[in-house]
Amino acid sequence: RDAAHLRFFLRALFFSTSCKEKHMTWLLTMIKVFVPSGCEVDKIAKLLLLVTAPMKRSSKEGFLQLHDNIDAVPACIRVAKFRYEELSKVFMSLRRFKNSKKCSEPPSGRDFMVQILSSLFKEPEDWLPENKASLLLLCGLEVTKEYLKYLLNQALLLQDGNKFPKLGDLFLGLFTMQSRFQRKLDPIFTCMDEIAILLPLDKRQGFLNSVWDAMTNEYVEVLDEEADLDENSAEACLCKDSKAHLCTAMKSLAVRFIMKGYAADGGAAAADAAVSETQPPPGTTAVDDIDDMEE
Numbered sequence: 001r002d003a004a005h006l007r008f009f010l011r012a013l014f015f016s017t018s019c020k021e022k023h024m025t026w027l028l029t030m031i032k033v034f035v036p037s038g039c040e041v042d043k044i045a046k047l048l049l050l051v052t053a054p055m056k057r058s059s060k061e062g063f064l065q066l067h068d069n070i071d072a073v074p075a076c077i078r079v080a081k082f083r084y085e086e087l088s089k090v091f092m093s094l095r096r097f098k099n100s101k102k103c104s105e106p107p108s109g110r111d112f113m114v115q116i117l118s119s120l121f122k123e124p125e126d127w128l129p130e131n132k133a134s135l136l137l138l139c140g141l142e143v144t145k146e147y148l149k150y151l152l153n154q155a156l157l158l159q160d161g162n163k164f165p166k167l168g169d170l171f172l173g174l175f176t177m178q179s180r181f182q183r184k185l186d187p188i189f190t191c192m193d194e195i196a197i198l199l200p201l202d203k204r205q206g207f208l209n210s211v212w213d214a215m216t217n218e219y220v221e222v223l224d225e226e227a228d229l230d231e232n233s234a235e236a237c238l239c240k241d242s243k244a245h246l247c248t249a250m251k252s253l254a255v256r257f258i259m260k261g262y263a264a265d266g267g268a269a270a271a272d273a274a275v276s277e278t279q280p281p282p283g284t285t286a287v288d289d290i291d292d293m294e295e
Helices: 002-014 021-033 041-052 075-096 110-120 129-139 141-156 165-180 186-198 199-227 234-260 267-277
Strands: none
Touching: 002 021, 002 041, 002 110, 002 267, 021 075, 041 075, 041 199, 075 110, 075 129, 075 165, 110 129, 110 141, 110 267, 129 141, 141 165, 141 186, 165 234, 186 199, 199 234, 234 267
């Protein structure tokens, strides 16, 4: 409840202006007031999440809808937009400013914004892969690729560099949410191809195994959960829906592996060919500027 009151205060003070040209000024002012150094990504992430979090009105008093990030998957793009569209707009506007010549004060640039994303995904706890994917897909393909490359670099720093569980989990989320959004899977395959190319040959199989393992493990979990439910219950319907989207993604992925020959010795050439042949479909551009945010 205290968090909800703080959200109302922040929005009234920093987001109530009707002048679109001043939205970015007020956003930067809010960050400057609450994070004077401008460098503490955890605090900036918490602030952005707080001010854009939707309200859950399941009782007389409003509560922030934050725990859905860690325990509930959006059923469709409408639900995902309700949760994350405003956050994605604020993030993208801040990103454009940080990457522009107007930003004269450090920190700036893509690395800084990716670190903010990473911090967002840990508030209040680690988000479900599908929720991470929802925000990334709303931010656009470029941001998605930047975050995937960030995870790749983190994975390569680990001692066991042939295992990529975080990348596998995120691709699970990207494939399933792209299916839930009723969009073509081609841009996610493009991301996978480009990540594979960045890896040494001896590590590509480990990466691709992680993607496949994440999806098959999730499918088994859904089957186990469904077996314990009344087939006419709402929970069982949700399991069937999840299973359908997982099947769609897994079938496409299996065909992709076979056609591109990822597991063969010619994996490098196959990955190169995949990137050159795959063109991202329309509808994957980033969200509109913060100026178009709904009050």
